[in-house]
Amino acid sequence: MTDELINVELNQFQKIKREELVKSDDFDHPPRILLLYGSLRQRSFSRLVAEESKRLLEALGCEAKIFDPRDLPLPDSVKAEDSEKVQELRELAKWSEGMVWVSPERHGSMTGILKAQIDWIPLSDGAVRPTQGKTLAVMQVCGGSQSFNAVNQMRVLGRWMRMITIPNQSSVAKAWMEFDDNDRMKPSGFYNRIVDVCEELVKFTYMTRGRSDYLVDRYSERVESAEALVARVNQRSI
Secondary structure, eight states: OOHHHHHHHTHHHHTSOGGGTSOGGGGSSOOEEEEEEOOOSTTOHHHHHHHHHHHHHHHTTOEEEEOOOTTOOOTTSSOGGGOHHHHHHHHHHHHOSEEEEEEEOBTTBOOHHHHHHHHHSOSOBTTBOSSTTOEEEEEEEOSSSOOOHHHHHHHHHHHHTTOEEOSOOEEETTGGGSBOTTSOBOSSHHHHHHHHHHHHHHHHHHHHTTOHHHHTOOHHHHHHHHHHHHHHHHHHHO
16 A cells, blocks of 8 residues: 555545544644554564554654564563663553554464563553553454454453553454565555554544543542551551
8 A cells, every 4th residue: 555545545534623522732742652563573464564554643643653572571581670672662651642552363362472562561650550541452463364352352451451442443364465565555445444443543542642540530549549648647647
């Protein structure tokens, strides 16, 4: 798929009156999107989908970065602070306002390569929750017929990481047939669905960023915080 075609296809999205959905000050900076993929093969189709998605997101006005999982150690094999790759991943997670996860389906599930990346991102880092309230899009590539096992698993992980996982998703069947010799995705219904997913991710990111603290605010946690504060005050008065 050429960049010219991408621009034509996204023209309709650019015409959307986004002001009706969000506030004017939401456009102070482009949405920041981090893309993770789940294969280390030389010609990794999950990486190619991530690269195609990055082009689309940039055409939609986003700042997008892809994390290279090569040399990322297995979770718990080293201390996080001793690994430059772990620190790079964690800083990108903090930087991002939304994410795209792309995994091959292997043995009926997402790959350990992608899971390892997610496992290295903590639920909390001091007072910061690196993923809470951020948007998430999930995609998978299949070597054979279309399946949704990997995206279903990633949805569970997204919920566990307290992310806002968008309704749309992509599953590319026989992914090896969907790319040309230049590693660009051919025009197809699968490509169109990836465009759909990227558009929806951008919309949700615009609508939720700056509001995530409110959206994920929980009564149970406010109660716990209040009780902890009372306990500290009582301790000091003893």
